[in-house]
Amino acid sequence: MDIFNLTFMSALFASGVRQAVPLIFGSTGDCVSEKSGVLGIGIEGEMLFGALFAYIAALKTGSLWAGVLCGGLAGMVSALIPALWAVLLQQDQSITCIMFNIFAAGFTNFINRIVFGTNIANIPVPTFSNIPIPLLSKIPFVGEVFFNQSLLTYLSFVSAFVTFFVMKKTKLGLQLTSVGEDPRVAQASGINVYRFRILCFMFCGFMAGLAGASLTLGSIGTFTEGITSGRGFICLTIVILARWNPLIAILASLGFGSVEALQIRLQVLGSSLPYQFLIALPYLITVVVLAIGGSNLRSPKKLGVPFDKESR
Amino acid sequence: MKRLLAALLSVLMFVSLCACSGNKDKGEEASDRTTVSKIAVVLPGSITDESWNQSAYEGLMDIKKAGYETAYTENVDVSNAESVVRSYCSEGYDFVIAHGAQYGQAVCNVAPDYNNVNFFITGNAPEDIAEADLPKNIMFADYRECEGAYVSGVLAALMTKSGKVGYIGGGNNTTQQSDKNAFIEGVRSVSADVEISTVITGTFDDSNLGYETAKAMNEAGVDVILQTCDHTGLGALQYCSEKGVYCIGYTSDQSSLVNGDIMLTSMMIDIPFMISSQIDAIKAGNYGGQTFPGLHDGVVSMSKFSPEVSEEVAAKVNAVIESISKGDLVITPNYSEN
Numbered sequence: 272m273d274i275f276n277l278t279f280m281s282a283l284f285a286s287g288v289r290q291a292v293p294l295i296f297g298s299t300g301d302c303v304s305e306k307s308g309v310l311g312i313g314i315e316g317e318m319l320f321g322a323l324f325a326y327i328a329a330l331k332t333g334s335l336w337a338g339v340l341c342g343g344l345a346g347m348v349s350a351l352i353p354a355l356w357a358v359l360l361q362q363d364q365s366i367t368c369i370m371f372n373i374f375a376a377g378f379t380n381f382i383n384r385i386v387f388g389t390n391i392a393n394i395p396v397p398t399f400s401n402i403p404i405p406l407l408s409k410i411p412f413v414g415e416v417f418f419n420q421s422l423l424t425y426l427s428f429v430s431a432f433v434t435f436f437v438m439k440k441t442k443l444g445l446q447l448t449s450v451g452e453d454p455r456v457a458q459a460s461g462i463n464v465y466r467f468r469i470l471c472f473m474f475c476g477f478m479a480g481l482a483g484a485s486l487t488l489g490s491i492g493t494f495t496e497g498i499t500s501g502r503g504f505i506c507l508t509i510v511i512l513a514r515w516n517p518l519i520a521i522l523a524s525l526g527f528g529s530v531e532a533l534q535i536r537l538q539v540l541g542s543s544l545p546y547q548f549l550i551a552l553p554y555l556i557t558v559v560v561l562a563i564g565g566s567n568l569r570s571p572k573k574l575g576v577p578f579d580k581e582s583r
Numbered sequence: 584m585k586r587l588l589a590a591l592l593s594v595l596m597f598v599s600l601c602a603c604s605g606n607k608d609k610g611e612e613a614s615d616r617t618t619v620s621k622i623a624v625v626l627p628g629s630i631t632d633e634s635w636n637q638s639a640y641e642g643l644m645d646i647k648k649a650g651y652e653t654a655y656t657e658n659v660d661v662s663n664a665e666s667v668v669r670s671y672c673s674e675g676y677d678f679v680i681a682h683g684a685q686y687g688q689a690v691c692n693v694a695p696d697y698n699n700v701n702f703f704i705t706g707n708a709p710e711d712i713a714e715a716d717l718p719k720n721i722m723f724a725d726y727r728e729c730e731g732a733y734v735s736g737v738l739a740a741l742m743t744k745s746g747k748v749g750y751i752g753g754g755n756n757t758t759q760q761s762d763k764n765a766f767i768e769g770v771r772s773v774s775a776d777v778e779i780s781t782v783i784t785g786t787f788d789d790s791n792l793g794y795e796t797a798k799a800m801n802e803a804g805v806d807v808i809l810q811t812c813d814h815t816g817l818g819a820l821q822y823c824s825e826k827g828v829y830c831i832g833y834t835s836d837q838s839s840l841v842n843g844d845i846m847l848t849s850m851m852i853d854i855p856f857m858i859s860s861q862i863d864a865i866k867a868g869n870y871g872g873q874t875f876p877g878l879h880d881g882v883v884s885m886s887k888f889s890p891e892v893s894e895e896v897a898a899k900v901n902a903v904i905e906s907i908s909k910g911d912l913v914i915t916p917n918y919s920e921n
Contacts (some may be wrong), residue, residue, distance in 0.1 A: 279802075282802050286795055286798065286799065287728070289795070290791070290795060385629065387631075389630055389631050389637070389640070395821060397826075425907060478704040486791055490818075490822075491790045491818045491821045492821065495631075495632070495814040495818075496631055496659075496787070496788070496814070497629065497788040498789070498790055498791070498814075500789040500791075531795075532795065532799070535782060535795060535799045536799050536803070538783065539780045539782055539799050539800050540780065540803065541748070541779075541780055541781075545920070546754065546782075546920075547754075550754070550783065550784070
């Protein structure tokens with residue numbers, strides 16, 4: 272088909288990159304949290320908090336960056352709720368986080384209705400516009416796909432790179448690994464495991480908040496209830512696929528976003544495949560890749576195991 | 584402490600068991616269904632969606648203002664619908680509204696157990712149940728939303744400059760499928776050459792996906808878009824508003840959601856009226872069966888055309904609306920999926 276030309280492909284992948292942004296933020300945060308041994312299942316809820324408060328702040332202050340910051344902070348503060356139970360009170364991490372997600376879904380709707388009421392549409396705020404990077408954006412194809420995006424998109428890439436660097440090349444990264452692999456040894460070497468894990472979890476919350484902010488301020492400029500639509504859970508899968516490595520997580524996010532962009536375009540072009548199959552396509556591919564690439568998976572040894580410094 | 588808690592919980596459980604059994608012996612005795620006092624609505628989405636669910640909520644609020652006791656549950660999955668409907672019945676609600684054709688099966692399962700309760704479904708009856716086997720205490724309002732979709736198709740085909748029009752749906756229920764098919768039929772009635780692209784997003788909540796879908800359509804040359812998918816549709820409207828792409832709104836007059844005059848019209852469904860008018864129907868007796876409200880009785884209507892629509896086009900579209908309301912042109916809902 273001549274329709275699959277360069278313009279089509281660059282539009283396809285540019286859409287893939289846009290849809291990958293919340294996934295990159297979220298999975299970067301979750302990499303850190305899971306490396307420290309705490310499952311970041313609450314990421315869906317933290318994302319919702321981030322999305323709502325980013326929108327409210329952007330609307331009230333008129334500044335998009337204030338919105339992004341507030342979104343991140345809202346995600347971070349909300350992450351304290353599951354952190355309290357999962358780390359300090361040593362409860363089951365999955366259950367606390369799932370409860371938190373349900374709470375977040377209801378509570379963000381509640382706040383949304385208190386602030387804006389149910390009768391009027393939320394007023395859209397201006398969204399991040401595309402800022403082409405000089406020179407780089409002139410590269411054919413790649414320039415259009417990666418270097419003609421919004422600042423928020425660049426920020427997501429930068430944050431993943433920085434996180435990767437800190438995880439792999441610094442003492443902090445080493446401490447992170449030790450807390451997730453063997454918290455007892457880490458404790459013995461003088462790390463406060465509780466504090467460390469909570470800080471990692473809060474970092475994850477902050478990134479999830481940015482992911483939420485990118486959902487509301489990235490292209491649509493408003494908050495709608497349940498706006499995350501399960502993206503937090505996709506992040507969890509991406510982290511496993513990427514083997515707790517933020518750089519591979521970028522690739523996985525881009526893959527997921529691009530397949531989503533592709534399925535929309537296949538429908539637009541009138542593909543003869545049933546639409547149910549196309550809607551399921553991104554998830555189907557994720558499952559298949561996980562099945563193929565999931566063997567010899569080595570997760571952080573104490574992932575999901577609450578740490579109790581008094582027990583043996 | 585733990586023991587005390589356990590003891591308390593078991594007492595609580597015992598009490599709630601008693602409460603359950605207490606309700607059991609209603610059932611058959613009263614099949615007088617002409618009274619109504621407590622009304623509940625089961626909604627598939629949230630009441631702030633500017634669309635399908637919000638309008639049902641507004642209908643319920645009209646009822647509440649009239650002095651009835653009301654309740655509603657949002658975001659009910661089809662899989663949970665039966666238990667939600669059942670619990671409303673056992674709590675003494677005597678009129679239960681399930682807002683969507685997807686709940687048909689669940690309500691058909693519950694209805695025979697509660698002969699004194701009236702049910703209302705905003706959609707068609709399940710296709711796999713014979714008409715004679717449908718419980719008598721359910722009213723199916725198989726309203727002809729597709730008539731509005733047909734008219735939208737006609738308008739879209741007359742307004743497109745690129746010769747490409749688009750439809751974005753949320754999917755997974757018969758109303759949506761008939762919308763899509765009627766839209767296509769409407770476009771085809773004007774021209775055989777206009778290209779139609781249709782996308783079923785599979786979700787009513789994902790505004791970002793709606794935005795990306797509208798963008799993908801626009802990039803493929805589509806210049807008029809009809810959306811019928813609530814929150815997902817809001818994202819699509821946002822894109823249209825940004826890029827000045829013609830669009831058509833859904834369930835209520837959505838023209839205030841976009842900049843300028845790009846919203847050609849909205850296919851409105853007077854859900855508040857459809858719901859609040861049921862009270863009178865119940866009081867009249869013999870409630871149940873199927874009705875087919877549509878353009879002819881104002882349940883489906885088109886909002887005022889935007890100034891972008893020329894008088895000539897408006898006249899053509901109005902002629903179509905007129906012949907549908909008179910019954911000269913019959914739009915049969917087509918539920919086929921592809």
